[in-house]
Amino acid sequence: MTKRSSTFSFDHVPAMRGTAARVITVTMVLLAAMELGARALDYTASVTDDEDLLCLQLERVEEPGSVVLVGASRIRAGFSADVFRERYPGRPLVNLALAGKCPLAMLAELADNDEFHGSVIYAINESCIDPRLRSHQRGNINYCEQQWSTSKSISRRLRLALEPYLALMRPTVGLANVIQSLKEHGTLPEHDYYQMNADRLNDIDFSEKGPELSKVRVARLRAHHRRNKPLPVATWLREARLMDSYAQRIQQRGGRVWVVRFPTSGTFWQLEERAYPRSQYWDKFAAEASAHLVHFADLPTADLACGDQSHLDGRDAPAFTAALLDEIEKKDGFAD
Amino acid sequence: MLFNSLLFGAFFCVVLTLHQLRAPWWLRKTHLVVASYAFYAAWNPPFVLLLLASTIVDWLVARSLARTENQLARRALLGASLLVNLGLLASFKYGDFLLASFGDAVALWGGQWNPPELGWVLPVGISFYTFQTLSYTIDVYRRELTPARSFLDFALFVGFFPQLVAGPIVRASEFLPQCETPQRTTLDGLSWGLLLVIIGLFQKVVLADTLLAPASDAVFGADQWGVLDAWVGALAFSGQIFFDFSGYSLCAIGVAGCLGFRLPENFNAPYAALGLSDFWRRWHITLSSWLRDYLYVPLGGNRRGALRTYRNLMLTMLLGGLWHGAAWNFVIWGGLHGLFLSIERYIRQWVSPAETLRPALLVTGTTSTFLLTTYAWVWFRAADIEAAGRISGAMFGWSTVPSSLHEPSTRVSVLLVMIGLVATHYLTREKSLAQTLVLVPRPLRVLALSLMLIAVVMVRGNDQAFIYFQF
Numbered sequence: 001m002t003k004r005s006s007t008f009s010f011d012h013v014p015a016m017r018g019t020a021a022r023v024i025t026v027t028m029v030l031l032a033a034m035e036l037g038a039r040a041l042d043y044t045a046s047v048t049d050d051e052d053l054l055c056l057q058l059e060r061v062e063e064p065g066s067v068v069l070v071g072a073s074r075i076r077a078g079f080s081a082d083v084f085r086e087r088y089p090g091r092p093l094v095n096l097a098l099a100g101k102c103p104l105a106m107l108a109e110l111a112d113n114d115e116f117h118g119s120v121i122y123a124i125n126e127s128c129i130d131p132r133l134r135s136h137q138r139g140n141i142n143y144c145e146q147q148w149s150t151s152k153s154i155s156r157r158l159r160l161a162l163e164p165y166l167a168l169m170r171p172t173v174g175l176a177n178v179i180q181s182l183k184e185h186g187t188l189p190e191h192d193y194y195q196m197n198a199d200r201l202n203d204i205d206f207s208e209k210g211p212e213l214s215k216v217r218v219a220r221l222r223a224h225h226r227r228n229k230p231l232p233v234a235t236w237l238r239e240a241r242l243m244d245s246y247a248q249r250i251q252q253r254g255g256r257v258w259v260v261r262f263p264t265s266g267t268f269w270q271l272e273e274r275a276y277p278r279s280q281y282w283d284k285f286a287a288e289a290s291a292h293l294v295h296f297a298d299l300p301t302a303d304l305a306c307g308d309q310s311h312l313d314g315r316d317a318p319a320f321t322a323a324l325l326d327e328i329e330k331k332d333g334f335a336d
Numbered sequence: 337m338l339f340n341s342l343l344f345g346a347f348f349c350v351v352l353t354l355h356q357l358r359a360p361w362w363l364r365k366t367h368l369v370v371a372s373y374a375f376y377a378a379w380n381p382p383f384v385l386l387l388l389a390s391t392i393v394d395w396l397v398a399r400s401l402a403r404t405e406n407q408l409a410r411r412a413l414l415g416a417s418l419l420v421n422l423g424l425l426a427s428f429k430y431g432d433f434l435l436a437s438f439g440d441a442v443a444l445w446g447g448q449w450n451p452p453e454l455g456w457v458l459p460v461g462i463s464f465y466t467f468q469t470l471s472y473t474i475d476v477y478r479r480e481l482t483p484a485r486s487f488l489d490f491a492l493f494v495g496f497f498p499q500l501v502a503g504p505i506v507r508a509s510e511f512l513p514q515c516e517t518p519q520r521t522t523l524d525g526l527s528w529g530l531l532l533v534i535i536g537l538f539q540k541v542v543l544a545d546t547l548l549a550p551a552s553d554a555v556f557g558a559d560q561w562g563v564l565d566a567w568v569g570a571l572a573f574s575g576q577i578f579f580d581f582s583g584y585s586l587c588a589i590g591v592a593g594c595l596g597f598r599l600p601e602n603f604n605a606p607y608a609a610l611g612l613s614d615f616w617r618r619w620h621i622t623l624s625s626w627l628r629d630y631l632y633v634p635l636g637g638n639r640r641g642a643l644r645t646y647r648n649l650m651l652t653m654l655l656g657g658l659w660h661g662a663a664w665n666f667v668i669w670g671g672l673h674g675l676f677l678s679i680e681r682y683i684r685q686w687v688s689p690a691e692t693l694r695p696a697l698l699v700t701g702t703t704s705t706f707l708l709t710t711y712a713w714v715w716f717r718a719a720d721i722e723a724a725g726r727i728s729g730a731m732f733g734w735s736t737v738p739s740s741l742h743e744p745s746t747r748v749s750v751l752l753v754m755i756g757l758v759a760t761h762y763l764t765r766e767k768s769l770a771q772t773l774v775l776v777p778r779p780l781r782v783l784a785l786s787l788m789l790i791a792v793v794m795v796r797g798n799d800q801a802f803i804y805f806q807f
Contacts, residue, residue, distance in 0.1 A: 012770065013522075013524045013525055013528045013593070013770075014524075014528060014770040014773065014774055015524055016524070016527045016528050016531055016773070017523050017524055017526075017527040018778070019527065019531065019778060019781055019782055019785070020526075020527035020528075020530050020531055021527070022778075022782040022786075023530075023531070023534065023782055023785040023786050023789065024530075026782060026783070026786040027786045027789045027790055027793075030786065030790055031790060031793060034790075034794075149378065149379075149380075150378070150381075151337050151343055151378035151379075154343055154346075155337075155341055155342060155343035158342045158343060158346060159342055162342075168793075168794065173794075174794060174795065175546075175791060175794035175795045176546055176795060183745070
């Protein structure tokens with residue numbers, strides 16, 4: 001060996017053992033103090049949703065007897081994992097719902113998966129049955145199919161093991177968010193009004209933010225209806241039949257598909273009903289569909305008011321879930 | 337598996353613990369090789385075969401080189417190594433670029449040929465480990481190095497996980513001797529290594545990703561720019577790429593140090609460089625010294641007259657640019673550095689080294705060097721040549737668009753970070769990081785490093801990859 005011309009940090013290692021030990025101690029103490037401080041200020045720990053967490057769930061769909069939740073934010077707010085587990089101990093619950101995105105692509109994905117023989121609770125609202133919104137969730141599925149890896153899986157599981165216990169891991173109290181809030185409002189960030197669990201289900205408390213959010217939701221829906229005229233019944237039914245064809249394929253393999261209209265209430269529900277009157281759309285589809293259809297208005301919990309008119313409050317989710325599961329059991333139940 | 341991820345934290349804890357076992361050295365080295373391959377497989381498992389192939393080829397070639405005296409056979413062996421290593425690099429990294437460029441050339445001559453799109457995934461770190469294995473074989477060919485005695489040592493040299501995917505580019509002459517004697521974690525080494533990792537993570541997660549990347553991305557993702565926008569974007573990227581890559585290098589050196597291994601320094605206050613040649617002695621030192629030893633000097637270096645020297649400088653920098661990425665803007669970036677180096681070489685004939693030490697000239701010289709490198713980064717970062725040209729134009733005032741891409745507070749924070757960075761480099765240009773840290777009173781040092789670590793934990797970010805992974 002002859003050549004050697006570089007300089008090395010470790011040629012002359014400075015005596016830093018005291019510094020390193022103190023840095024680690026000070027950091028641990030300060031972080032513990034910050035965690036306690038965050039909790040004292042009512043910031044709570046919560047799982048944070050992301051694409052990797054969805055992939056973790058998607059990995060589990062082939063587990064025997066699985067019940068898979070497909071939909072958007074309403075099923076994540078309105079379905080109670082506790083009620084489900086109490087009633088079906090040991091049965092896998094898989095949550096593939098993606099907030100803000102219409103779910104047809106996910107149903108198609110399950111239909112294409114010949115190894116999937118489980119049951120689907122497919123939460124849909126009328127305006128999501130629209131050919132323009134077919135591939136809303138496709139990007140997330142592609143991510144899981146093309147970029148998901150063992151290392152990402154381990155990495156996400158590690159974070160998942162910590163997130164439910166450490167308030168500091170919540171993005172709300174992340175340094176960037178705190179600085180931005182102080183800069184813009186002169187106050188600490190607002191508290192989150194929901195908690196998410198490892199099933200990606202949200203426990204929402206609308207008691208403070210409900211009225212404010214209701215106005216936002218109604219205004220957004222009005223704007224949406226101004227931009228997107230409701231589909232003619234024939235077009236809508238054609239699209240609903242496509243959805244039903246996916247359900248049929250799952251059912252032909254021994255699975256079950258429950259198409260559920262989750263609750264909305266107040267002005268929001270009136271606007272939805274005006275755009276897509278139930279008798280002209282949902283009921284016509286229900287009469288011909290091979291999937292089982294459940295409308296919230298037909299359940300004993302029909303008069304539950306949504307906290308923001310669009311999503312159930314966490315305190316009402318157990319009652320709704322129990323009513324929904326009763327209805328499912330009364331008819332065909334879940335696949336074995 | 338990124339240094340700034342929980343997964344790496346867990347992986348490293350396991351590796352570090354197993355490294356402490358009282359087992360024979362060969363067994364502990366085997367453990368490090370297995371860990372390195374697992375680390376590499378975390379990105380794309382099949383590509384470990386590529387790493388293994390490169391390792392086996394150069395191991396066999398070097399052993400054959402050492403055994404034969406026949407010059408023709410030696411050349412053939414070297415050629416085989418170059419063909420395999422550069423062939424893999426060219427196929428995976430430059431395949432689409434070469435085909436597209438050929439298609440463009442055909443079109444220039446009036447013909448038409450639509451190149452097929454290979455769309456091959458770039459194996460992470462291929463540019464780095466290819467350069468490492470090449471330097472080994474070339475050194476053996478030149479008889480400057482005796483081949484590694486053990487395949488295990490050589491496999492560890494090629495695949496050692498702290499520096500596998502983004503350097504520093506280690507020479508066999510620096511690493512193989514470390515494999516011959518058992519390397520153990522010492523308390524001082526562990527402490528210093530951890531501190532380097534903390535500083536590296538702070539540079540990457542807080543300064544590069546959180547403070548500077550948004551300001552830079554806002555400019556390089558836009559399609560029109562005011563003068564101020566362009567300058568803020570260029571300055572922000574200048575800082576971002578330093579903190580990103582220097583942060584990675586510090587983490588790599590620190591992680592290796594925790595295991596008892598020494599990796600070479602990769603950065604030494606580059607933004608306080610006086611002239612471009614000084615810049616390249618301070619920036620990505622292990623790449624620039626590689627290019628010097630295996631490209632510039634074999635081309636003739638500065639030994640065959642002024643014109644040949646300028647040609648060699650330009651060729652070296654053009655290829656250095658291309659090493660960074662398969663796109664013409666990287667070539668132009670390299671060309672700009674070649675041009676600046678040539679001009680500097682020409683000017684230096686008239687300026688004595690003593691004169692450059694005059695404070696006024698030092699300040700002017702370092703400032704000009706910083707501004708020139710910052711300008712060149714625009715070509716490095718922009719999506720394509722057209723965008724780079726337009727942002728360059730905006731920097732020189734050819735823009736009628738008002739600057740609106742950043743909030744005033746963003747501009748101020750970019751400016752403050754960059755002033756702080758350049759001033760720190762200026763003040764520490766003759767000192768190592770260890771010498772600088774030792775000068776800071778211990779309570780202040782502990783507080784600063786603790787706050788850095790807390791900021792890393794609290795910022796979290798989204799485990800963004802290091803910029804140099806794509807090269």
